[in-house]
């Protein structure tokens with residue numbers, strides 16, 4: 104086994120300056136807005152207010168406008184200018200200030216790699232207070248040490264505040280949840296303060312948030328609860344029969360539960376339908392009636408109130424979702440932060456060649472024995488392999504607190520395991536694709552792709568479980584000779600994020616479209632990691648049956664070869 108094993112690690116930074124400070128694990132701001140820019144912005148805004156007030160004093164007709172002077176004045180780039188000759192001077196200076204402000208905001212947008220498409224794009228916000236959030240919400244953000252909006256929040260909050268449909272994509276761990284939660288909470292608390300909404304006859308559902316897994320729904324629900332405290336908003340997580348949907352303002356759920364209970368859900372006043380992990384919820388599984396895409400279509404059709412807006416969020420950008428949105432949704436605003444479909448650059452990414460499946464066992468043993476600081480997530484391609492790897496790791500080190508989570512466990516078991524992992528009682532959590540997306544386990548310092556992910560989308564989400572909220576992380580991906588034919592696309596993503604991969608991997612043949620599809624349907628066949636008890640019993644029974652039927656002979660020593 105050891106002879107066959109050859110490990111090569113790659114991941115040395117190519118460009119030290121690009122990702123400088125990768126080792127200091129301090130929480131950073133997620134956006135780049137210098138104090139200078141903020142100050143300049145404030146000065147220009149003050150000037151702008153002064154100019155507009157002077158203009159409006161001269162124009163009796165537009166007196167009311169002074170009251171509304173705020174950053175929103177700048178939200179439309181194509182403002183109508185007054186042609187009155189007498190006011191040319193002032194108008195010009197208002198125009199100059201506006202231009203300067205626009206340039207400053209565009210520079211900040213560029214520095215934060217915020218790309219937008221659509222008509223009449225609203226400007227970014229530089230502070231949460233620019234979004235007219237209530238003091239309750241602003242205080243809550245401060246209590247949670249969230250000071251400055253992240254790039255996705257800078258752009259999607261104004262989009263949603265203007266009640267635009269949105270298609271948004273931004274790296275893993277960059278604050279997409281708050282990017283949609285804050286404007287929803289603000290809008291709903293505003294509505295509930297209005298008399299017509301606060302009357303009990305109008306307690307209708309106002310927002311639905313869709314998540315692909317129970318775990319993610321539970322996490323998003325907790326996030327809403329945290330930020331709704333101090334308001335009269337009620338949030339429900341549709342995970343059990345006892346959920347009180349009748350009195351919920353916001354409902355967080357997986358699509359299947361909504362579809363199942365659709366007849367009980369009143370969507371006639373729905374303001375927002377949020378499709379989180381949108382590319383996942385657009386996935387079609389041939390021959391499967393209950394695939395996400397069909398469920399989403401059913402829900403979308405049911406949410407047809409005039410006041411309903413839709414927002415799609417994900418860390419990975421799907422051309423299919425984009426095409427569908429352009430064809431089916433009016434007045435959509437699109438925002439993409441950073442390069443499309445790229446991995447999080449605060450995660451140090453390594454590719455480790457292990458030769459064979461046995462090589463992977465040695466590699467993980469070495470890794471966990473040397474530089475490992477818990478907690479870690481280890482991804483494998485199937486639930487059987489998750490159970491097998493737990494057995495192997497427990498045998499390597501009996502003191503290593505290791506467990507697995509996968510879809511074969513009951514809901515209760517899954518919840519308990521997640522809770523133990525969050526509490527730090529489990530150091531190494533072996534999991535399948537189930538935990539690949541969205542989960543914000545902020546202290547995960549290491550992700551190991553024990554089995555190669557079957558797509559770059561899966562790779563990006565898996566490694567994104569570490570390096571969240573501006574922290575640094577570390578991801579190691581093992582590959583064997585069997586994986587060689589699939590490795591190029593993942594190697595390319597790693598290289599694009601600024602990490603070294605050997606040249607020969609880049610020179611490998613491109614993975615064909617058919618092979619990619621095949622990979623998505625079926626991961627490569629691999630040797631077992633370890634025999635678990637049930638498998639040993641099953642094997643014994645099979646052998647006994649074969650001996651009884653005379654298909655094989657009982658060996659002289661009574662033991663069959665393993």
Ligand SMILES: Nc1ncnc2c1ncn2[C@@H]1O[C@H](COP(=O)(O)OP(=O)(O)OP(=O)(O)O)[C@@H](O)[C@H]1O
Pocket residue numbers: 132133248249250251252253256273274275276277278279280281417418540541542543545567571572
């Ligand atoms: N403006 C901010 N400043 C600092 N931290 C933030 C900010 N916004 C959100 N966070 C924190 O960042 C972490 C990651 O946020 P979130 O889970 O929303 O990421 P995400 O972009 O949805 O990631 P994924 O694509 O993996 O689902 C959370 O712990 C959240 O509290």
